[in-house]
Each structure stands twice: as C-alpha cells, then as structure tokens.
Amino acid sequence: MPQIAQLGEFYSSQIFWLLIFFGITFFVVGRGMVPKVMDTVASRDNQIAADLKAAEAARAQADAEEASWRTRENANRAEAQGTIAEARAKAAAAAEQRLATAQASIDATLAGAETRIADARRAAADDIEGVAAEATRDIVNRIAGLSLDDAAVRGAVKENLVHG
Amino acid sequence: MAAEAKLDPMHQFQLEKLAGADWNIAGYNIAFTNSALWMAIATLALIVFVAGGMKRQLVPGRWQMAVETFTGFIDGMLAANVGKNGKKYVPYIFSLFMFILFANFLGLMPLGVVGVHAFTFTSHFSATGVLAVLSFSIVLIVGFAKHKLHFFSLFVPHGTPVPMIPIIFVVELISFLVRPFSLGLRLFVAMMAGHVLLEVLSSFVISGGNAGPALFVIAGLPSFLLMVGICALELLVAGIQAYVFALLTCVYLNDAENLH
Numbered sequence: 001m002p003q004i005a006q007l008g009e010f011y012s013s014q015i016f017w018l019l020i021f022f023g024i025t026f027f028v029v030g031r032g033m034v035p036k037v038m039d040t041v042a043s044r045d046n047q048i049a050a051d052l053k054a055a056e057a058a059r060a061q062a063d064a065e066e067a068s069w070r071t072r073e074n075a076n077r078a079e080a081q082g083t084i085a086e087a088r089a090k091a092a093a094a095a096e097q098r099l100a101t102a103q104a105s106i107d108a109t110l111a112g113a114e115t116r117i118a119d120a121r122r123a124a125a126d127d128i129e130g131v132a133a134e135a136t137r138d139i140v141n142r143i144a145g146l147s148l149d150d151a152a153v154r155g156a157v158k159e160n161l162v163h164g
Numbered sequence: 165m166a167a168e169a170k171l172d173p174m175h176q177f178q179l180e181k182l183a184g185a186d187w188n189i190a191g192y193n194i195a196f197t198n199s200a201l202w203m204a205i206a207t208l209a210l211i212v213f214v215a216g217g218m219k220r221q222l223v224p225g226r227w228q229m230a231v232e233t234f235t236g237f238i239d240g241m242l243a244a245n246v247g248k249n250g251k252k253y254v255p256y257i258f259s260l261f262m263f264i265l266f267a268n269f270l271g272l273m274p275l276g277v278v279g280v281h282a283f284t285f286t287s288h289f290s291a292t293g294v295l296a297v298l299s300f301s302i303v304l305i306v307g308f309a310k311h312k313l314h315f316f317s318l319f320v321p322h323g324t325p326v327p328m329i330p331i332i333f334v335v336e337l338i339s340f341l342v343r344p345f346s347l348g349l350r351l352f353v354a355m356m357a358g359h360v361l362l363e364v365l366s367s368f369v370i371s372g373g374n375a376g377p378a379l380f381v382i383a384g385l386p387s388f389l390l391m392v393g394i395c396a397l398e399l400l401v402a403g404i405q406a407y408v409f410a411l412l413t414c415v416y417l418n419d420a421e422n423l424h
Contacts, residue, residue, distance in 0.1 A: 002177040003288050003356070010179045010199075012192035014290035017200035021207045022295065025263050030255030033214045037235045038254065040220045040228075047222070 133157040173363035177287055177356065199285040206266040206285075214262075234262065238410070245414040249421045253414075256302065260295065261410035268355060268402030272395070286405075287355040289348055296348030299413040303343075307420035318419055347412055354405045358398040365391040 133154040140146050181195040217231025224232060238258045242250030264286055271284025285291045307315040319336035320329055365387045372384030
C-alpha cells in the first residue's frame, strides 16, 4: 500500500503541495471568483423581484384606472340616458300638441262640411217639394180639370211627403 | 506465453518524484510529485471552469448557468445546515467541494487510452487528511472564537443527568476528536477502494484474454461488463464523496456556529 509505504518519504511533499494548490483554489476561486458569481445571482434575483413588483404596481394602477373609468362611464351613460328621456318626453309633448291642433282643424272642417251637406239636403228637399207640387197640380189639372190654388197643392204635397 | 502483465492493483497509487527531488524546506523534502501535478491540474481546471462562468450576464449562458448551479448548491447547503451565519463559509466550502470533486473526476478520466496515467490524489490520506484537518481547525477556531470556553458545552447534550455528565463528556469528546480522521479516511478509502476494484476487474479482463478464448468469454467479458457498471458507480461515488465531505464540514461548522 503505497499510501503507507511511501508516507515517510512523501508526507511533507503531499502536505506542502496540497496546501499550496488548495490555497490557490481557495484564494483565487473561493475568495476571488465565487463572490462575484454569487453577486450576479443576487443582483439577478433582485432585478426579477423588482420587475415583478413593478409589474404588480402597474397592474394595480391599471385596475384603479379601469375602475375610475368605469364610474365615469356609468355617470356619462346615466346622463345620456337622462338626456334621451328628456328629449323623448319633449318630442312626445310636441307631437301630441300638433296632433291636437290637426284634430281641431279636422273637426272644424268636418263640422263645416256637415253643415253644408244639411243645407244642400234641405235645399234639395225644397226643390223636390216645388217640383212635386207643380207636377201634382198639372196632373190634377189634366185628369180632373181642376185648377187648384198653388198654396193648397203645395200644402197637400208637403203633408204627403212628410207623412208619405 | 505473453510476458506476465504487471498486475499490481496498488501500483496506481505509487508516488513518483517528477521534479525537485532535492527541494527542502527546513529539512522537509517537498519534491514535486505526480500527486502534486494532478493537484495543479485540478486547480487549473477549477479556475478555468469558474472563470468561464464569470461573464456576469443577466441571462446566463450554459457555462455560467453550470457555475451558478454549483455556487447555489453550496449556498443552499450552508443555508440549510448552518443558517444565515453560514453565508460567510461559501468560499471555503465551495473550494473544498469543487477541489475534491475535480480531483475525483480527473482521477477517473480514461486518460490511459492516450498513454497518460491519471492520478487520484484524494486516494492518499496524506492529502485528504490535510483537508480534514483544515476543516476541523476551522471548526475549532470558529467555535472557540465565538463561544470561548463555553464551546465545551457542545460535549454535554441538553438534558443529560448530572451523574452522567463526566462519562457523556468523555464520549462526546472522543466522537468529536474522531471527526477529522473519519472525514479524511472516508474519502481516501472510498476513492482507493473504487480504483482498486476497477484495476482488479481490468486485470481479470486482460488475464482472461491472455489465457485463451474460453476463459475470456467466461471471466473476461463478465468482468468487462461489470467494470462498465462500476465505472458509472465510481462517477457517482466521486460526486457523493465530495458532497459528503462538504456536507459534514457544514454540519461541524453548524456545531461551532450555533452550539446546539
């Protein structure tokens, strides 16, 4: 077993060189490089944490802005709804008034027309009375040979027309 | 008959002086050996690996991702075992874990194919022992610096009946003092056992092949298949042993930092 057989000859060399090379490793790698590598990792972790935090804050702000926009939007919508209702009511009232005016003018026209129709009917009835009376007198004159008084014939015709 | 292959499974652990056979510090020889060479290679590979992950990009590439995974792994292990105070040990635990991991993996590289013999210096307790003593020393220094003599209360668990305290104290003290040995020996034994096993199995393949087709089919082929599986297992063990070494150091540091 060389580890034991050569121990007397080589232990000092082994210890010396191990201390030298482990020392180099410790001071160059352990003390020199590792802290820098760990710094890089730590700074990256910090940056990721900061970025996440910023993103979180941005999201919260966006949420708040959306909420405020929503309230504003709701208010605007309510206002618009009110304006529309008002305009509708105004338009309805105006339409009703115009309708009433038109109705009144139509009624007036209708009443005038009815009056004219009644007048025409009366005039026509009078004409028919006159014609009938004349015809009656002529008939009576021809058949009976009687010349009747105009007023009497008219009265008889009128009575007959009315009661006929 | 072909020349008897040199089938000494322990030969791979042989230390050789590559340079400086006469280098001495205060009478102690510090020759540059093959073990030291592979320590240097592990160190260099680790520096290259971590340096490749230092682009410090916000969105990491693959290499940077790999390095950050390792630092995050060590950071998480210390956070889980020691807590907030563990952050300051990340450089040490990271160096320890990666140094052992690279050493273990480099020792398993199939470089024999191109004629280079990988040497696993973590299969020498003279190397793992240094790391274990280093970890143990840090635990002691931190413990006594932070809690002064109160650190000895570590050896008296809560709720110990008064008459039992002397015995428990001794038992706990021994178990505490065994830690550096268990730490160093565990890694050394695991790495050595795996490499010996691979060497023995490969010698079966070669001896079986030399002994004729029949033996090759009976002994060589199954050994080869087993070797493939054991190689995968050894890669796992290489990672696990590095992890265990680092994890136990974390656990011991937790004792020193938080004292129960």
